[in-house]
Amino acid sequence: MLASKNILLIIGGGIAAFKALDLIRRLRERGAGVTPVLTRAGAEFVTPLSVSALAGRRLFSDLFDLTDESEMGHIELSRSADLIVVAPATADLMARMAQGQADDLASTLLLATDTKVLIAPAMNVRMWEHPATQRNLGTLQRDGVRVVGPNDGDMACGEHGPGRMSEPLEIVAAIEAALTDGPLRGRRVLVTSGPTHEPIDPVRYIANRSSGAQGTAIARALADLGAHVIFVTGPADVPPPEGVEVIRVETAQQMLDAVQDALPVDAAIFAAAVADWRVKDAASSKMKKDKGGLPRLEFAENPDILAHVAQMTEGRPTLVVGFAAETDDVFANATAKRARKGCDWIVANDVSDGTGIMGGAENDVTLIAGDGAEDWPRMGKTQVAARLAERIAQALG
Structure with a gap:
């Protein structure tokens, strides 16, 4: 060679x-x-x-x-x-x-x-x-x-x-x-990344502390191995990597639409921190303070993008990978999530106070698959991404 x-x-x-x-x-x-x-x-x-x-x-x-x-x-x-x-x-x-x-x-x-x-x-x-x-x-x-x-x-x-x-x-x-061009040459891989912003009104939204750093690193590592990467990203703090197909979205519904449009793919990695709920009827103009009371917001559940793709009966990716950011009983909750969603792997991490994981430069993950779990040492998100990309390349043969 x-x-x-x-x-x-x-x-x-x-x-x-x-x-x-x-x-x-x-x-x-x-x-x-x-x-x-x-x-x-x-x-x-x-x-x-x-x-x-x-x-x-x-x-x-x-x-x-x-x-x-x-x-x-x-x-x-x-x-x-x-x-x-x-x-x-x-x-x-x-x-x-x-x-x-x-x-x-x-x-x-x-x-x-x-x-x-x-x-x-x-x-x-x-x-x-x-x-x-x-x-x-x-x-x-x-x-x-x-x-x-x-x-x-x-x-x-x-x-x-x-x-x-x-x-x-x-x-x-x-x-x-x-x-x-790497072992993933000719493969199409989908990666979601970043948070979603669910509007309350034109100036306010529901979000989370995800920076998008881990998803961005994964997309870059997969591209380095030769994959054609479709990178669906919410409003992340970090810019998308070079050499990938970038699709920018704001809301969970927009992310689901972009994911569906990107299919079929060989593998799908759902690293985005998608908001679980949205305001059912977002206001079309800025909500004002009213004397004597607080605004009443009715919530609705957002689409479950990971479960939707993992449970597809036709055109399902060969490998579907989810992420589980947990604060309590990390292994148990992540294992249950893998079974409930129907994905092949879950990358679990502890994002409780004091870990510095959410929005930080490092990650401490456990890769949970059907044949067991692997505890990886705490390392930089770039190293987590490289290791995960190599495992994905092996799984896709």
Whole structure:
């Protein structure tokens, strides 16, 4: 699959740089050519000689190499590769990529390219979880940068958590997926995301605290695996990802209509936090305060979009995935919801006060299926999305 492919490998400055040496070996075993770029910080962890010897090619590190720059070498390097891989991608390198800086060879190559880019983040857990890093990650993903990892585990600094660079073979698999459009190529996948807004009058509505971050991350991860994603989103706090078909809605009924119009699909993932109720007869003009009493609102039940699709007798998606945001008895309530709705999987999470899940950057989920349940460690919503997308790809064969 990688035979005759040319990989431009940028090695950032972190202890995980030693894994880049094995990555080079694994890529060359599969017939790929590797052109290495070593940052100044990266050279503090691995030597130019070892990198160049394993790659079997000249190593590049200096932007102001007069011989190369007389021929605009950084432009040629950035565009002659089939894929640019950054491993490890440190917090600093990710920040400079997100801001469009070009103050060394690595960042200039990344800014001057129109080639696909894949990054393998690696850093301390607190650095990874910092809002600035997560903002930069979101910016890069919206720009079309693909991401593999990071993994959970023990770190050189003695801490434990997400931040370990993916193993070389995991990165090789991500490279193969990036170069072949991924295992979901040719599949249509529907993702709902965000809250719904149910009007009370023209200026007031019923809503919830969903930011849409998890659904957006899932859509992006599925697109990265090659799927054609139909992304039906309510009024979310985060922008939709690039490379997906976006359908914007406000209410639960509008979301149901959009879902029905999108069918048939191979898989449907219902990550939206749809309001259970709406005002039966929303006012056509702004409701005013009346002396001596409060307005009386009569509620009606919204359509159950998940159950509607999961219980279809014709044209049902092969895989239907629901979400259960619970505050009490999470596992029991989510398991009962899966049975009641008729979906294949339920992704359950605890959104009670103090968890920081609803509207936050992380998630702590349990994947419940017909053959059992999996407790996943708490991780960033991007990592939850990547893991779920891989499981969906496996389920669809």
